[in-house]
Amino acid sequence: MQVMKKKYNKKCVVLLSGGIDSSTTLFYVKKKGFNPQCLIFDYGQRHRKEINYAKKIASYLKVRYYIVKISLPWKGSSLLDRNLPLIVKKTKNTIPSTYVPARNLIFLSFAVSFAEAISAKYVFYGANQIDFSGYPDCREEFINKLQKTVDVGTKYSIEGKKIFIKAPLLNLSKEQIIKLALKLKVPLDLTWSCYKGDKKPCGLCDSCKIRAEGFMKASIKDPLLK
């Protein structure tokens, strides 16, 4: 984990999806003394339900949030297109059908724009490259390159200031993230992971599976399944 020893009482931007990772990231930065403002994206995702969970998490922590509504005129993902099957047998090294083209690049671009507009120095997101679906935009390599882009592409960069993009959960396993969430008192019953977005988690999609394995390894019962 990228531990920051100093406490910053400063504005930061957090991408909040309503899942465990982004919620834990939010609680983590709050604990570190940041003053977070969240961006929640409404981008036509099948599991629109997660937006309500994100709102609940932000409200629980009494932090400000903004909904960014994006109407993509294209799909290219089973997470956006209900005609495509969500669960496809995955061959090794292929990217799942739920991958949304350049999603994190889009979300982080908005976050950087927001950070610059409100003079925040940090952008946090809950990317994780250990127990993840193999999305290319959740990997350290991507974050590092994007950081270098932001370092030359903003007004801040011309003025000699910097916006830092941080993913504090990047190298934690799902088990470790769940344990951290418990330590930080994240109300996990207010988080949502299932891509289907039905009444109950489907238990079969990638996101459900990764969540279930994390809870199992942490020897904790998922409060959503109680």
Next chain:
Amino acid sequence: MQVMKKKYNKKCVVLLSGGIDSSTTLFYVKKKGFNPQCLIFDYGQRHRKEINYAKKIASYLKVRYYIVKISLPWKGSSLLDRNLPLIVKKTKNTIPSTYVPARNLIFLSFAVSFAEAISAKYVFYGANQIDFSGYPDCREEFINKLQKTVDVGTKYSIEGKKIFIKAPLLNLSKEQIIKLALKLKVPLDLTWSCYKGDKKPCGLCDSCKIRAEGFMKASIKDPLLK
């Protein structure tokens, strides 16, 4: 100019604002044998009028276009906030008030997403770093870093494919761009530059001034002022 000698009869994405640079870029790639699809952004800009010009240009060339509507919950720019003055005396090396935080990062992120969704290999935009307002996200350095980000952050990149981000007008002067536009038969009366977006161009904003100087140096009368 980044000249591409080979002709590609391939899909590409073009960012189209309705100004001279993006319109000329569109005509340029069409001439090069590409099959362009345009993205036009409706992001709360003061000069919303440019959207209609962008539509006219795309329709004139009979190319497909999509409007991407973005509701930014923040401003941080005189181009988004009508309470801020558009024309501010500029001190050297400062970024004008019309700079929109991370705008091109956001627009290009959408373009990359679109390119991936429709299997296009190229994204074109009309950035220019010669006669420009000093926006950091119009510079070659920014494009190069973003290219490296896209090279590791997309499904394409995992599959060993690539999306190229190209700015063919990057190192042309406004005079050269206008001459190229004429050569390519761009209907310049269907382009709009003024940030104010009133009935007639204001003649005083940065965008009007750069346009006027370009026409003057090219010894051509701006058809919008006829």
